Amino acid sequence: MVRLADLSETERKGMLGRIKELSGFNGAGAWITPPRLSDCRVAIVTTAGIHRHGDVPFTEGPAQADYRVIPGNTPAADITMSHNSINYDRTGFQQDINVVFPIDRLRELAAEKVIGGVADYHYSFMGALPAKALEPRGRALAGLLKKDKVDAVILTPV
Amino acid sequence: MSALGHYLEEEGIATVAISLVREHTEAMKPPRALWVPFVLGRPFGIPNDAQFQRRVLLAALRLLEKPSGPVLEDFTEEAPAPTGDDAEAFVCPVSFAPTVAEGNVAAKFQREIAELSTWHELTMNRRGRTTATLSGLSIAEAAKFVSELSENDAIASYRKDLDILPAVRLVCHDIRAYYLESVAAQPGAKAAAEAEEWFWTKTAAGKTMFRLRQTCNASKNEALQRFGLRAVPTRFTPA
Numbered sequence: 001m002v003r004l005a006d007l008s009e010t011e012r013k014g015m016l017g018r019i020k021e022l023s024g025f026n027g028a029g030a031w032i033t034p035p036r037l038s039d040c041r042v043a044i045v046t047t048a049g050i051h052r053h054g055d056v057p058f059t060e061g062p063a064q065a066d067y068r069v070i071p072g073n074t075p076a077a078d079i080t081m082s083h084n085s086i087n088y089d090r091t092g093f094q095q096d097i098n099v100v101f102p103i104d105r106l107r108e109l110a111a112e113k114v115i116g117g118v119a120d121y122h123y124s125f126m127g128a129l130p131a132k133a134l135e136p137r138g139r140a141l142a143g144l145l146k147k148d149k150v151d152a153v154i155l156t157p158v
Numbered sequence: 159m160s161a162l163g164h165y166l167e168e169e170g171i172a173t174v175a176i177s178l179v180r181e182h183t184e185a186m187k188p189p190r191a192l193w194v195p196f197v198l199g200r201p202f203g204i205p206n207d208a209q210f211q212r213r214v215l216l217a218a219l220r221l222l223e224k225p226s227g228p229v230l231e232d233f234t235e236e237a238p239a240p241t242g243d244d245a246e247a248f249v250c251p252v253s254f255a256p257t258v259a260e261g262n263v264a265a266k267f268q269r270e271i272a273e274l275s276t277w278h279e280l281t282m283n284r285r286g287r288t289t290a291t292l293s294g295l296s297i298a299e300a301a302k303f304v305s306e307l308s309e310n311d312a313i314a315s316y317r318k319d320l321d322i323l324p325a326v327r328l329v330c331h332d333i334r335a336y337y338l339e340s341v342a343a344q345p346g347a348k349a350a351a352e353a354e355e356w357f358w359t360k361t362a363a364g365k366t367m368f369r370l371r372q373t374c375n376a377s378k379n380e381a382l383q384r385f386g387l388r389a390v391p392t393r394f395t396p397a
Binding site: 011014015025029032036042053057132 | 160161162163164165166167168169170171172173174175176177178179181182185186187188189197198199200201202203204205206208211212215216218219220222223225226227285286287289291292321323324327328331334335338339342350351353354388389390391392393395
């Protein structure tokens, strides 16, 4: 278990220092009421910097702030990670993508009709960027999610 | 993560976020978020525990049923402690033979890679995958490039279509992934942290990364300077 108090002083300072960058969101934003959960078609949008082998990695340039598409039927063996930060555990993801990208758990919930369904496409950004950098492509993503008839998104960090 | 919640919600899609750093989520006030008490890198707790991951996911999805927000709730169940083999202290499965001259870090680096290769293959066969393939180089080639760059910041990228900064990021990613995959017999979080410490402080690979950081920090090449800032995890570098 890790809370800020458990991190090294350098890591803690780095984390707290980022709070300044996060201003401008006052909690009075939009609120969408989705259908009931058993009718919700759900997509995963992650900032874990994962993508399919062969996709452009999240290393440098404008492609850092763009998303990568992960079709829902992508085998785990075809998914890798090129997130720029080296300050977090990657061994969990190396063992089981669901610890970051819970696609199998989502499918199970859909099979049990706990949720209405799973999107055909999921999306990945790389989170080690200023929050505002993700805005253009983040907003553009909404149109694709609607075409996929997505009602709700589970947002997962790393 | 929380910013995407605002953007998507403003565009008409309901969202719920997993939060790993509560302070950040409190500052950004996304519509719905579930804070989880897990290590960075593991938002659903632990690998290969479907029931635990399911409880986290369901707790998050249930927030979609809240009538108004912003909502920030806590998931209070800790990730289970490692059991059985996972609970054992980390032991590196190889004992690197001192067959190369002391001080020849590049040669030791290559030797380590060779000695880990059987273990890496075993892990890859068991998992059916590896994440050490971003650069397109073999790990031995990746190590050669990093060793050379750590001594000479003027060498060119190994690929014409890749500038030096992404090139060095990709090889360093591959090398670290190769080592951690090689020594991982499904470690729990504690063993994983110990494996990281082993990589950065006990191996020729780690030593080369520290040397690379030093070279990049002293370089006049701005791209390499930027890499130097993130070459080594902050917990292994002075405050």
